[in-house]
Amino acid sequence: MKDIHFMVPFTIFQEMIAHCHSYLPFEGCGLLSGVGNQVRHIWTLHNEAESNKSFYVSKQHVEEAINHAVRKNDRILAVFHSHPTTSALPSSYDLLQHADPEVHMVIVSFKRETPEVKCYQIVNKRPTLIPVSILTD
Numbered sequence: 001m002k003d004i005h006f007m008v009p010f011t012i013f014q015e016m017i018a019h020c021h022s023y024l025p026f027e028g029c030g031l032l033s034g035v036g037n038q039v040r041h042i043w044t045l046h047n048e049a050e051s052n053k054s055f056y057v058s059k060q061h062v063e064e065a066i067n068h069a070v071r072k073n074d075r076i077l078a079v080f081h082s083h084p085t086t087s088a089l090p091s092s093y094d095l096l097q098h099a100d101p102e103v104h105m106v107i108v109s110f111k112r113e114t115p116e117v118k119c120y121q122i123v124n125k126r127p128t129l130i131p132v133s134i135l136t137d
Contacts, residue, residue, distance in 0.1 A: 020082035033074035080106035
């Protein structure tokens, strides 16, 4: 596998963490869109499950976010969600629910005082860690 970096502008990175933090003690979630491996937009979503172990967003809300991204000439690069009390590793539930290997999974962990963010490519229910590069705006 070639060396791929997932590139996120600093302001979007901070907005993602803030959105997930605002959902504590539940999981926060959303989509990241862009071109290639570079994120250009964040689409925050409401975790309708209101759970600290999973997230759910209705198909209608996901489709609205995807349509907004398409209008910006983006494609969905990643689904992000938080783990309020566990590490930034995909759970067995995360792996089962992640259907598209072309879309990365980004996890924001609040297990420690400083949030930890990791990105994965999930193929055949197996995660591969993808380095995250934070870009200055």
